Amino acid sequence: MLKAVLVIGDGMADRPLKELNWKTPLETAHKPSLNHVAKTGISGIIDPISPGIPPGSDTATLALLGYNPLKTYSGRGPLEALGSNIEISRGDVALRCNFATVDENLVILNRRAGRIENEDGSKLAASLRKVKLKESDVDFLFKNTVQHRAVLVLHGSKLSPSVSDSDPGKAGMKILEAKPLDKSEEAERTAIILNELTCKFHEVLKKHPVNIERTKHGKLPANAILCRGAGVVPNVTSLKEIYDVDAVCVAATSLVRGACKAAGMKLVDVKGATGTPQTDFIAKARTAVQMLKQNDFVLLHVKAPDVASHDGNIRQKIEVIEKIDKMVGYILENVNLEETVLAVTSDHTTSSFTGNHEGDPVPVVISGFGVRIDGVESFGERECARGGLHRIRGMDLMPILMSLLGRTKKFGF
Amino acid sequence: MLKAVLVIGDGMADRPLKELNWKTPLETAHKPSLNHVAKTGISGIIDPISPGIPPGSDTATLALLGYNPLKTYSGRGPLEALGSNIEISRGDVALRCNFATVDENLVILNRRAGRIENEDGSKLAASLRKVKLKESDVDFLFKNTVQHRAVLVLHGSKLSPSVSDSDPGKAGMKILEAKPLDKSEEAERTAIILNELTCKFHEVLKKHPVNIERTKHGKLPANAILCRGAGVVPNVTSLKEIYDVDAVCVAATSLVRGACKAAGMKLVDVKGATGTPQTDFIAKARTAVQMLKQNDFVLLHVKAPDVASHDGNIRQKIEVIEKIDKMVGYILENVNLEETVLAVTSDHTTSSFTGNHEGDPVPVVISGFGVRIDGVESFGERECARGGLHRIRGMDLMPILMSLLGRTKKFGF
Numbered sequence: 001m002l003k004a005v006l007v008i009g010d011g012m013a014d015r016p017l018k019e020l021n022w023k024t025p026l027e028t029a030h031k032p033s034l035n036h037v038a039k040t041g042i043s044g045i046i047d048p049i050s051p052g053i054p055p056g057s058d059t060a061t062l063a064l065l066g067y068n069p070l071k072t073y074s075g076r077g078p079l080e081a082l083g084s085n086i087e088i089s090r091g092d093v094a095l096r097c098n099f100a101t102v103d104e105n106l107v108i109l110n111r112r113a114g115r116i117e118n119e120d121g122s123k124l125a126a127s128l129r130k131v132k133l134k135e136s137d138v139d140f141l142f143k144n145t146v147q148h149r150a151v152l153v154l155h156g157s158k159l160s161p162s163v164s165d166s167d168p169g170k171a172g173m174k175i176l177e178a179k180p181l182d183k184s185e186e187a188e189r190t191a192i193i194l195n196e197l198t199c200k201f202h203e204v205l206k207k208h209p210v211n212i213e214r215t216k217h218g219k220l221p222a223n224a225i226l227c228r229g230a231g232v233v234p235n236v237t238s239l240k241e242i243y244d245v246d247a248v249c250v251a252a253t254s255l256v257r258g259a260c261k262a263a264g265m266k267l268v269d270v271k272g273a274t275g276t277p278q279t280d281f282i283a284k285a286r287t288a289v290q291m292l293k294q295n296d297f298v299l300l301h302v303k304a305p306d307v308a309s310h311d312g313n314i315r316q317k318i319e320v321i322e323k324i325d326k327m328v329g330y331i332l333e334n335v336n337l338e339e340t341v342l343a344v345t346s347d348h349t350t351s352s353f354t355g356n357h358e359g360d361p362v363p364v365v366i367s368g369f370g371v372r373i374d375g376v377e378s379f380g381e382r383e384c385a386r387g388g389l390h391r392i393r394g395m396d397l398m399p400i401l402m403s404l405l406g407r408t409k410k411f412g413f
Numbered sequence: 414m415l416k417a418v419l420v421i422g423d424g425m426a427d428r429p430l431k432e433l434n435w436k437t438p439l440e441t442a443h444k445p446s447l448n449h450v451a452k453t454g455i456s457g458i459i460d461p462i463s464p465g466i467p468p469g470s471d472t473a474t475l476a477l478l479g480y481n482p483l484k485t486y487s488g489r490g491p492l493e494a495l496g497s498n499i500e501i502s503r504g505d506v507a508l509r510c511n512f513a514t515v516d517e518n519l520v521i522l523n524r525r526a527g528r529i530e531n532e533d534g535s536k537l538a539a540s541l542r543k544v545k546l547k548e549s550d551v552d553f554l555f556k557n558t559v560q561h562r563a564v565l566v567l568h569g570s571k572l573s574p575s576v577s578d579s580d581p582g583k584a585g586m587k588i589l590e591a592k593p594l595d596k597s598e599e600a601e602r603t604a605i606i607l608n609e610l611t612c613k614f615h616e617v618l619k620k621h622p623v624n625i626e627r628t629k630h631g632k633l634p635a636n637a638i639l640c641r642g643a644g645v646v647p648n649v650t651s652l653k654e655i656y657d658v659d660a661v662c663v664a665a666t667s668l669v670r671g672a673c674k675a676a677g678m679k680l681v682d683v684k685g686a687t688g689t690p691q692t693d694f695i696a697k698a699r700t701a702v703q704m705l706k707q708n709d710f711v712l713l714h715v716k717a718p719d720v721a722s723h724d725g726n727i728r729q730k731i732e733v734i735e736k737i738d739k740m741v742g743y744i745l746e747n748v749n750l751e752e753t754v755l756a757v758t759s760d761h762t763t764s765s766f767t768g769n770h771e772g773d774p775v776p777v778v779i780s781g782f783g784v785r786i787d788g789v790e791s792f793g794e795r796e797c798a799r800g801g802l803h804r805i806r807g808m809d810l811m812p813i814l815m816s817l818l819g820r821t822k823k824f825g826f
Contacts, residue, residue: 016783051805058826069825390803
């Protein structure tokens with residue numbers, strides 16, 4: 001049976017930039033391997049969600065895995081949780097949290113408590129887990145992940161993800177009251193529970209020995225918890241069930257790992273993979289190639305180009321694209337394209353000019369046994385737009401790949 | 414912040430014509446400014462509704478404003494009303510009406526009462542407004558607009574737009590009985606009210622002094638009212654609410670004005686704008702440019718090419734396209750494309766051969782800061798089909814434009 005590798009360069013697509021003589025970083029980069037994939041493949045452009053809508057990496061990954069993001073996504077919380085190896089079940093409501101520093105009026109002084117160290121975070125989280133809720137039929141899990149990052153999972157009946165954030169998104173503002181976003185009893189109850197936790201967490205944290213110690217050493221105390229992105233686990237059928245594939249995710253970014261986990265994929269950790277421009281690109285490629293031996297589908301995600309774009313660092317974006325090219329080169333050298341379908345795309349356009357995710361489509365190329373090679377010779381936003389795949393939706397890619405593997409089911413007779 | 418102008422040439426797209434050596438009027442016209450927009454922009458084709466479906470100007474305009482016409486449109490009546498500055502609220506049922514001439518058996522002799530003068534129409538409408546309905550919880554507004562054209566608005570509870578037309582659409586046929594189009598009590602009641610009004614209006618009109626006078630002078634009496642296109646105001650979220658843009662409509666056609674009004678746009682009147690091939694193209698362009706100073710989005714609509722197409726007047730169609738080209742030239746000279754996104758399209762194909770709206774896609778081009786210029790060098794049905802936008806739906810255009818303005822919201826994180 002054929003196998004497939006899907007390489008996703010996060011935020012790799014861009015708009016033409018004046019600094020690059022109105023070319024994009026991808027068009028500018030030296031990328032012999034990506035161009036080889038284009039020359040031996042079929043190209044096109046993808047609207048990850050729909051034309052003009054800027055995707056998040058979470059919604060875009062769900063789409064690129066073949067799921068309708070508009071129907072399956074309710075918030076980043078559960079994906080963060082899943083991606084951080086935190087157990088979460090259907091029906092649980094999960095939120096992404098920050099340790100933060102607030103003053104006595106709950107006005108935020110620092111949204112990340114000075115990027116608190118993991119050790120301090122773990123001690124504080126342990127204390128927070130002892131908080132008791134008024135509602136006896138709901139319990140919660142609070143777990144710190146890296147630095148100021150944490151996840152809150154509410155478990156129980158009659159809960160809803162339709163609640164607003166307590167995190168106002170910037171310092172200088174007071175912690176917000178979580179509010180129900182619809183008129184259901186569940187949303188109201190969930191908002192009340194969240195507000196109760198915000199209060200009780202603050203009470204525990206403000207007098208916690210770790211924070212007294214931090215203050216003594218001139219560090220910012222982590223005396224509040226900010227929550228956002230309430231959601232439930234996407235209610236999706238696993239890739240195994242849909243296509244009968246054993247699927248693996250090679251990614252460092254927790255949101256992307258979470259989306260893959262929701263799809264029933266195995267998560268693999270790679271030494272040296274950091275989710276930054278300094279990640280070990282070749283180590284990730286090596287792991288992907290290894291994983292392909294015992295599995296049918298490997299998603300290989302690289303966060304680096306998105307980081308460079310958000311920083312407006314065009315030079316760095318070109319550099320990491322050239323490293324992705326080398327990564328793809330490693331894959332080309334170590335898999336047989338007569339037995340493997342190799343696809344490369346981006347989850348969204350991130351403009352190095354605006355620093356934001358944008359609604360423009362992303363390029364895609366698919367090479368491997370059986371594809372209708374289309375004469376496109378270079379991998380880029382505009383070259384791929386001339387290709388034989390034309391303009392497709394994010395959720396169309398997976399069926400196309402699985403069809404090349406002979407794993408999509410016939411509809412009708 | 415960037416701003417946007419969308420130029421819509423009504424029915425500007427066409428099919429290849431034998432008289433033009435199998436080119437279209439748009440392909441034949443001398444259009445240096447439109448070609449300049451193509452050379453500096455990204456092109457594509459649009460299915461205003463969906464492939465093969467001939468759009469009306471009303472449904473197409475709703476779509477080009479980003480709304481799903483299949484979900485938001487129920488009939489032309491409310492758009493005519495809104496576009497003629499007639500007050501209409503959510504829940505009201507509005508119909509487009511004609512003053513007509515019928516014989517004693519209610520057979521239509523002339524569907525426009527000889528294009529009755531506005532003054533006569535106003536006097537007749539004033540009398541019609543005195544008619545009393547049996548149902549005391551429903552009232553109505555009857556207002557003439559231009560010549561034989563009028564609008565009827567029903568206001569009250571338990572009304573439905575699901576009623577058939579009393580207007581058979583051609584002379585020689587009897588006025589039709591309005592019938593409920595579904596089995597609801599509301600539709601049945603609305604049909605009864607409409608039929609009651611048709612009778613009572615005829616009673617008032619046939620002996621009205623204005624008509625006695627008209628007959629005396631050899632003019633056709635306006636002795637009946639024909640109704641069609643029952644509908645309710647599209648239940649759409651305003652552009653302001655969706656994209657936070659102040660939006661303006663520069664159009665003379667009441668249907669287009671009505672769709673824009675439904676979207677919460679301001680309507681601007683332009684001296685010399687007539688909705689005919691004799692309109693003042695440059696005055697409209699001047700107004701659009703002025704409006705752009707205090708607003709974020711201007712829709713500039715020109716009816717002329719549709720009029721020429723319906724008349725099968727190929728020569729005139731080419732002439733008005735060349736005037737639209739000059740209009741676009743004025744815009745190019747007076748806005749800065751580094752601060753403005755300029756898009757040009759058509760709301761539907763009107764065939765100069767069949768004289769009808771057709772289901773073929775229309776060309777579109779978008780020029781301005783950040784677009785992925787695609788190498789298309791000419792604005793036309795077939796040239797644009799080679800462009801980087803590929804084939805999109807009418808309702809995709811607005812998110813694409815608003816995304817270039819940085820005004821679409823990210824979905825996900």
